[in-house]
Amino acid sequence: MSDRRLKFWGWGHEDQTLSEAEARAIATRVGGLTGLAPEGYIAPPELGEISLAAPRLKAPETLSSICSTSDYDRAAHTYGKSYPDYIRAYARDFSAAPDMVTFPESEQDVTALLDWADGADAAVIPFGCGSTVVGGIEPVVGDGFKAVLTIDMRRMAKVLEIDPVARAARIQAGVLGPNLEAQLKPSGLTLRHFPQSFEFSTLGGWIATRSGGHFATLYTHIDELVESMRSVTPSGVMESRRLPGSGAGPSPDRLMIGSEGSLGIITEAWMRLQQKPTFRASAAVKFDSFESAAEGIRAVAQAGLWPSNCRLVDAEETKLAGAGDGSFHMVVLGFESGDHPIDAWMARALECVRDQGGRIDAAGERDSVADAWREAFISAPFKREGLISCGLMHDTFETSITWDRLADFHANVKAATHEIIKRATGAPGHVSCRFTHAYTDGCAPYFTLHAKPTPGREMEQWKEIKTAASDALIREGGTITHHHAVGRDHMPWYGAQRPELMGEALQAVKARLDPKGLLNPGVIVPVQR
């Protein structure tokens, strides 16, 4: 673990905090691009400015070395990284902090913590690194528990075994992305799962939330990279057999993948790896119309070429990212292989996008437009903090939709979002869109919104906007989340989207695996007490 301390209130390390001048500069720039005027400045909170209620738990002697009730630990485990998380953190409101944060170093520790929580009637929040933007780890569990305990998995961070023949590794769930790849590096193998939160999220978190990663096609979700996995539940350990494929009953892994800590705590997994890529090709393609760009993506996705990158960024978002002047929509294509040159692949993909009116802007092993976009992608969460400090609302929501419904879906969701921003805040906002992943049968649109909320009414105005946008996603046939997960924030729409009997099935499973309902109450399965 690094000596640098993570911000208890935001993205990344404390030394990555923007100065007031930096925040203002970012807000002024984005304000100019979005037509929104920054207002005021709220400095990020200092630990001394917040006060926490006395913890309602005391660690037993046997577990004391892995338990903390320090203000820093409790504050740092209160929120994820969503807009409403920032608003409350900036308001110095950490009233929902967990009573205690624990750092198991082994599976035995996890079991002991669950046993203790059971005896103490404490809710348990499994925690990776807190990058959730959907309230996935927020210790808001209703009144039915005597306390809340967060289990932070980051001390279980080892790559335990590497199998170079089958190309897989057994990896502890608490490892952060960079450390995972560093441990794999000597083997020449790589997981290549790079969600935007890569630096600040864990393998277990990725699996628990069905994280979306590097690959824009084919292996889009972490689901596909899980060979087998192991979880601790209040009823015991559940471990699947390591197999390349199986037809023996419903997949046990697929029941746990996406359970978001509500059924068990993932402790380790065998993950499928691949050779580090040695052949790469990348291209940026400009389109005059969004529709043609989408058709270009569809053509590539349906061609069976499986590019690692196949993303559409609309004109507004290209401009916001500093990768364009707003006059064109951009498609970024990339192929990579650790095995063979990919010229034939890229050549055909370029034909597909040209057929839809795309103009090849840059192509090569690496290209500057794609690089600019990647840079903007990684720095976005940092920059967002400056916007929020300066009174601008920045939020994102994402979904997926089949190609046949895309045009209406995109238009209607965008219009609904524009409309609610205006209604909620009294002024027009800014809505842009990109596609993060592409499938043969559809794509994953990702919307970014900017608005100017009324100071002091940010939470309520955000809630209005979030509600209307989410309603639109569900009404228009999409999913409430393609890879951000359900958490607490998406539960109403998740409830509307998933088959009712699936809800009952999951409730029945939870009653068996977690009979007292201790695990992440209110996520995936509604609180039962």
Place this chain on the structure above:
Amino acid sequence: MSDRRLKFWGWGHEDQTLSEAEARAIATRVGGLTGLAPEGYIAPPELGEISLAAPRLKAPETLSSICSTSDYDRAAHTYGKSYPDYIRAYARDFSAAPDMVTFPESEQDVTALLDWADGADAAVIPFGCGSTVVGGIEPVVGDGFKAVLTIDMRRMAKVLEIDPVARAARIQAGVLGPNLEAQLKPSGLTLRHFPQSFEFSTLGGWIATRSGGHFATLYTHIDELVESMRSVTPSGVMESRRLPGSGAGPSPDRLMIGSEGSLGIITEAWMRLQQKPTFRASAAVKFDSFESAAEGIRAVAQAGLWPSNCRLVDAEETKLAGAGDGSFHMVVLGFESGDHPIDAWMARALECVRDQGGRIDAAGERDSVADAWREAFISAPFKREGLISCGLMHDTFETSITWDRLADFHANVKAATHEIIKRATGAPGHVSCRFTHAYTDGCAPYFTLHAKPTPGREMEQWKEIKTAASDALIREGGTITHHHAVGRDHMPWYGAQRPELMGEALQAVKARLDPKGLLNPGVIVPVQR
């Protein structure tokens, strides 16, 4: 539906029954190749030779048009197509016949049948076309039910909608493979899921059993082709949303896929389609050693080329199939695309197999060795009937294993099977192996065994062999099934293989969706009454 009647006791149509001379010729040929002497001849049963107990159910007037208690229908829904199924059918033993067979024409019919079964306390066996080789539809449900009702889904056989943009179709579950493809054909799209049972199995059966199909890599199981699905359970209808991808909680589809009729009856599904291939390349590659051939498959599977065909057939099986003289192991490679030439793909795959010592025997758009193999593959179930008539045992079992364990696994499973055949029957048998599917992290070995059982003791000797071979699969780290499913025959090993808590989770789900345990009792979830 065709006017030709299906055999009530075996594979295919009545007019596809082998004559005694044909059966003897096949048995003599295979006997010669395997060192086993055919003995005697048992003719397939005639309907007049079997007697069935009086049915314990009488259809209500409202359902009478879709209900049958005819001897033919009841006999034709008694067995699947496994070796022990044939032995009992050849013994004219149809004592396990269901009391009634029903043929719903709509989802309302399915619901009405479930309601009626509930009132009558009858077990319900969902039935596609009965190609199971694992006892999946056998009406053996314990003593806790007053009767057994089979629901044959084949009258629900329409392609209801085709979406040419997202390339998907909404298809009723009871459609047989050829009819499905015929209905899709005018659109230029195809499902391209070709299990060996393609002609005699249904979409719903494929989904319920996690069928393995055409694609040797990438989209190996039907699971990947399901966009959304709809099932009727005793607690109501469960339908998932049509989406290209989602991260909203554990996948509802993945809970039903592989549930083998134990949780609900699949009535329809949106299936992902693709363009009919216009570019094809195929190659047969010979290897001197099985190990090198396996390494060749591994190299291709790990190269990220995703061939549609990538199969290893060992020397014994190549010989049995009439595609070789037993001096070489064969790897069949195939690429196909509806979008682009696949020369670069095939060129690299051939390099991979050459690097492992493979000799390119034939390559082209189609090739004769691959064709001979395909022909043998499709006709195998017909020919098997001749072997069994002439006193030879023929059975297959299949599994999957990661590459790192393949060599020991293959050697030990093969040795265990040889040993038990000798012990059970008193004489050596014949065991061959092919790989049906290949993954980056492993492959799916498929074993075929021939033996000479003692007349009159076939069932007991088969059971001994099946038990020892299955024990070996589980002991050596494989799965009890890669795509044949669990059924009744594999339940002990499925129980040993799946996580115990997954078993409890499925029991809990069944208790919620099928509270009286009517659906396919004893499959996936043990009988509870």
